[in-house]
Amino acid sequence: MNPAKLGATRDLLTAGLSNSAIARQLRVDKHDVALLRQELGLPNTPAQPLTxxxxxxxxxxxxxxxxxxxxxxxxxxxxxxxxxxxxxxxxxxxxxxxxxxxxxxxxxxxxxxxxxxxxxxxxxxDLPRRQRDRAALRLVLGSPQRPTHCRRGHDQAEDGQLLPDGTAYCARCSADRKQSPTAP
Structure with missing residues (x-):
């Protein structure tokens, strides 16, 4: 490590920065920083001090x-x-x-x-809150009652979802189409 970077590395180590942060900032090898930390007898910084x-x-x-x-x-x-x-x-x-x-x-x-x-x-x-709000939108818009089953027979109480505009669709059918684009 050149003398200018050595001094800057010492300063940053004593300021409490991590080896990786110093290596990124000064564009030096983090293993060289770790060796210098060890020579100076400084403890490693906690991996993640923040929640x-x-x-x-x-x-x-x-x-x-x-x-x-x-x-x-x-x-x-x-x-x-x-x-x-x-x-x-x-x-x-x-x-x-x-x-x-x-x-x-x-x-x-x-x-x-x-x-x-x-x-x-x-x-x-999250999903339940989005679906609740979209169902309320359907009521306000006077949309028809959602079907109990889709055209392929999936129970809509379990697989039924709503788009942002309140339009009903079958999530299982949608997932099946993504898995097999040739499915109806």
Whole structure:
């Protein structure tokens, strides 16, 4: 390690940064940082001193209308806001739901406000809440009663779902079509 980076590494080690954080910041090998930490007799920093919720709060910013934008990592293909904590990966919406309700969501958590990838805890719904709100919309719109079974015979009390506009569909038929695109 060159003398300039050695001094900067010492300063950051005594400031309490982790080996990985120092290696990223100074573009040095983290094993060299670990050796220097050992030579200086400094203890390793805790792997993750923050709770999941505390770390989540560091990765959001306010938007107009009470929405929150995610500033952290995103899933590569879908762009879904995600966060890693203590070796596990969470969606930002799942954490937001837990912040608001104190429990994990049933099914996947998603914003009900219409703003794509909003992570405001007040805007995040789980599957039962989304279905309840969509059923209420059907009532307000005067939509016909949902069928008890789909055209393929699936019980809609178990497999029935509602789209955001209140339109009923069979989740099992939908999953079957995704598995076998040639199915009716």
């Amino acid at each position: 999941v919720e505390q770390k989540w709060r560091l990765r959001v910013r306010d938007l107009p209308g009470g929405h929150l934008a995610w500033t952290g990592e995103r899933q590569r293909t879908s762009g879904t806001p995600v966060m890693r904590h203590s070796g596990r990966c969470y969606t930002a919406a799942r954490i937001a739901f837990r912040i608001k309700h104190g429990t994990d969501p049933q099914g996947y958590a998603a914003p009900g406000c219409g703003t794509r990838h909003c992570v405001a805890p007040e805007h995040i719904d």
